[in-house]
Amino acid sequence: MIDDERICVLGVDDRPGNLIALEAVLETLGITFVKANSGQEALEFVLEKEFALILMDVQMPDMDGFETASLMRGNRKTEHIPIIFVTAINFQQRHVFKGYNTGAVDYLFKPIDAQILRSKVQVFIELFRQKEILKHKAMELERANRHILAQQRALKTSTMRFTTAFDQSFQFMAILDARGRVLELNALAKELCDAARRNTVGQYLWDILCLGNAEQHQSLQAIVERAMAGEATNDEAVFYDRNKEMHSFLRTVSPVRDETGEMLFIAVQGQDISKRKKAEEDKQKLEAQLRQSQKMEAIGTLAGGISHDFNNILTIILGSAEMAIRVSGGDHEFDRYIERIIMAANKAKDLIQQILIFTRQSDVQRVTFPPVNIIKESVKLLRASLPSSIEIIQKIDSRSGPIVADPTQFHQILLNLCTNGFHAMEATGGILTISLDSVTFDQPVMRGGDEIKAGTYVRLTVRDTGAGISPQHLARIFDPYFTTKEVGKGTGMGLAIVHGIVKGNGGFIEVESEPANGSAFFVHIPLAEGAGEDRNPADPANSNGGESILLVDDDEVFLKMTGVMVEMLGYRAVSRREGSQALELVRENPNDYDLVMMNHVLSGVTGIELSDKMREIRPDLPIIICTNPGSAALTGASAGKPVVADMAC
Structure with missing residues (x-):
C-alpha cells in the first residue's frame, strides 16, 4: 500500500489565505498539501514532484489558471495530472467549457462546501493510489518478464551448448525412452543408423543399428532391457557403418533418473576405439619385428664372427690349392683334383657371402x-x-x-x-x-x-x-x-x-x-648397358718384384700361407703376429717397406689404430687392412683416410 503522507495535492492561488483554508479542510485526509502562489511556481512544482491532484484558482495575475492548465497539458510529464478549477466568478457556461478545454476535470465554486471538497479530493486520491499500485505491479511484471526472458536466453544457450556438444561429439550417443525406443541420436549415431534415409525416432535401437550378426543384435537388446530395469552396463561391441566398415566401440548403457527416482530416459554412449586397437596391434607387430630384428642382429653378429674365422680357413685352403697347382709340375690329373678343391672353396666363400647378406652383415x-x-x-x-x-x-x-x-x-x-x-x-x-x-x-x-x-x-x-x-x-x-x-x-x-x-x-x-x-x-x-661387351678388366702389369711387404696377423697358419703366396709372386715377405712388433719395425726402418697388409682384428690393437700409428711415422705408407665383409667398425673408422679395406680376407 502507498502511504497517504506520500500522496501530494497541489494548491495554486495568488492569495495565501485561500491556500491555508484549503489545507485546513484537507488536513483530515492525511495527505501532503503543497502551496503555490502563482502559475509559474505551480509549473516548477509539477516538474519536480508527482501530484495526485491540482486545485487551481482561475483568476491569478500574470498567468491565470487557464493558461497554467494549458501549459501543463502540453507537457508529457504533467499532462496526466487531474486539475480542479476553484473560482468565485464566471458561472457562464462558456467559461466552464473553456476550463474543460484546457484540461480541467471539474469545477469548484466558492464558497466551497468542505464536505464536497474532501469527497472530490478523496476520489482523486484513490484514483492516484490505484494508479500507483498498477504502476508498481507493472514494474514487478516487467522485472518478472525480464527475468523470464533472461532465463529463456540462458536455457536457449544451454540447450544450444548441449545440442552442439551432443551432435559434434566423437562418441556415439543415443537417448532412449524408458521402453528402449529412440528419442534422439547425435550425428555419429545417425550415420551408423543411416538416419538420413529412414526415420529412426520411435524405433528400437537394436533394430536400426548395423550390428553385423544376430549375437551382437541380441546383446544390445539385452543390455538396453537391463537399463530399463535400472542396471547400467559397460562393455565392448562391434558396429558397422553404412559402408560396411567395422568399428569397435566401448559401450555404456545406463538409466537416467530424476530426484524422485523416476526414470527419465536411457543414455547410450559408445567410444570408437578402432584406431586405438589398430595402434595397439601395430605396436605389437612393431615389437615383434623389433624382437625379430634383435634376433637377426644377434645371428648377424655371430655369423660375422664365424665368417671371419671361416674365411681365414678358406684363404689357407685356396692359397694352398693355388700353390699346389704351381708346383704340380703339369700333372693334369692332379690339377683337376686341386681345381675341384678351389671350386668347392669358392662355393663355400659365396655361401658365407649369402649368409652375411641375409643377416645384413654385407653391403x-x-x-x-x-x-x-x-x-x-x-x-x-x-x-x-x-x-x-x-x-x-x-x-x-x-x-x-x-x-x-x-x-x-x-x-x-x-x-x-x-x-x-x-x-x-x-x-x-x-x-x-x-x-x-x-x-x-x-x-x-x-x-x-x-x-x-x-x-x-x-x-x-x-x-x-x-x-x-x-x-x-x-x-x-x-x-x-x-x-x-x-x-x-x-x-x-x-x-x-x-x-x-x-x-x-x-x-x-x-x-x-x-x-x-x-x-x-x-x-x-x-638390360645391362653394353651387354655382350667384355667386362673383364685387363690384368694389371706385373711389377718388377722384390718389393718388401710387411704382413701382420695373429693367425700363424694364415700368416705363413700369405707369406708363401707373396714370395711366390716375387715379393719379399716380413711377417709379425703382434701389432706392437710390426709398429716397432716401421719405426726403426720406415722406408724399408713398400706395403703393409694387416688383419683388422689383432691382439691388443685394431687394424685402424695400428695403421694410424704407422701413418704418423710415415704418412705415405700404403696399407691394406683385411677384415670381415661389411665391417661397420672399419667402414666408419676409415672414413676420409687413405686406407684400403679389402673385402677378400
Missing part, C-alpha cells in the same frame, strides 16, 4: 651377370624342397641378356615369388612355371603410376595355378606386413621386399591374378 654388391645360371641353380633347390604335388616348369630364353644387380638379391626375388606361389598351391598342388625372356619398350610407358623408361628389360615370370588373389587384395599385396596367409605361413614382407629390390634396380613388377585362376608375377629389370 649390396651390384655386378653384371646373366640371370640364367641363378635361375637354374634355384630351380634345383626348389625341386629338392617343394613337395611332389608341385610341378616346376622352366621356360628359359638363353638369349636373355645380362642385368646389373646383386645376384643374391635376384636369388631372393626368385625364391620369394616361388614360395608365394607354393603357398597358393599347397593345399591342392599345381604347376609352378618359371620363365625368362626379354621385352623392349620403344617409348616410355606408365606402369602402376610410374613412368617406365624406354629400353630393353629382362623379364622374369613366375606363374602358379593356385587360388588367385581377389581384386580388393590385389592393390595391397606389395604393402609391408599385408598378408592373407594363415598365421605362421608368412610375415607379409616377402612381396614388399621383392617390390623394393626391383624398384631399387630401376625395374618394375606387374601382377595378373583372378580368384581360382592362379597368379602371375612379371619382374622387369633393365
